[in-house]
Amino acid sequence: MGRLAPLFAVLVPLAIAIGAWFMDGQGSLSRGLEAGTPSGSTDEPVTPATKPAIQASRPMAGKGFDFYVLSLSWSPTYCDSDAGRNNRAQCGTGKRFGWVVHGLWPQYERGYPQDCESAEGSRVPDAMARGIIDIMPGIGLIGHQWRKHGSCSGLPMADYFALVRQVHDKILIPPQFSSVREPLQTSPATIEQAFIRSNPGLTRSAVAVTCDSQRVDEVRICLDTSLAFRTCSEMDQRSCKRSDLVLPPQP
Known part of the structure; x- marks a missing residue:
């Protein structure tokens, strides 16, 4: 031992x-x-369980401009146009979109910035786009809106689309215009008043309705960078001047 x-x-x-x-x-x-x-690899199939949550808990202030315009497009009007008839993502069989986000646009008091340079480039990753496609239907639309408008927001791409979601969720669609099954006779003033009643703080000088020859096209709402409603005389000047309009029905 x-x-x-x-x-x-x-x-x-x-x-x-x-x-x-x-x-x-x-x-x-x-x-x-x-x-x-990676916790959110873009190679994963995008399903409701894995879809990126493009959300924000507080307003994210942009910079280099004066205010935002949220443009809500009435999808049936677009889908009845020549461009819409060829858009299967938004207007194909089984698509029953109503109000969708056309864009969230940084604005000057007169005019607007567009096509700004961005360190993140011009292509929106598919996984990010599919996180917002339920309210902004179309990969092409999402990419175009980032390149032309979002790139000028002063926000990173993910934050810009989170802001799009946040602003969309802030606006309450009037019940009488949320689901339309028959052609609805209306007017710009009627639509504006309905949105004003549904959204406390919104005034006539902060909302405008646009149209084509006879149909409702878009509702445009102006917000400052803290997302409070604000006046926007230029938008108001470009509003629809017709007194009688039709809101086409959803398919």
Whole structure:
């Protein structure tokens, strides 16, 4: 036993050192796999369970402009146009969209910025686009709106689309115009008043209705960068001047 003592004195510390090295290696490997696994890989199929949540809990102020215009388009009017008839994403069989987001546009008091340079480039990743396609139907539309308008918001791409979602959710659609099954005779003043009643703080100087020859086209609502309603005389000047309009029915 006396002769084995020196051997034990060597082997025991060596075994302890090997065990510590092995455990540290396993731990490092585990941490490396966790850190290297993306939580929202764009290669994953986009389903309701994995769809990116493009949301924001508070207003995100843009910069370099004066206010926003939220443009809500009545989809059946667009789908009855030449461009809409060829748009299967928004107007194909089984598509029953009503009010959709045409865009959220940074505006000057007169005019607006467009096609600004962005470090994030011009292409909206498919996974990000599919996170907002329920209210802005069409990958092409989403990409166009980012390039022309979102790039001028001063916000990162993800924050801009989160803001689009936030502003959309802020606006309450009047019940009589939320679901239309028969052609509805109306007027710009009637639509404006209905939106004003449904959205406290909204005034006639902050909302405008546009039209084509006879049909309701869009409702445009002006908001400052804190998302409070505000006047916008230029939008009001461009509003529909007809007194009688038709709101086409949803398919």
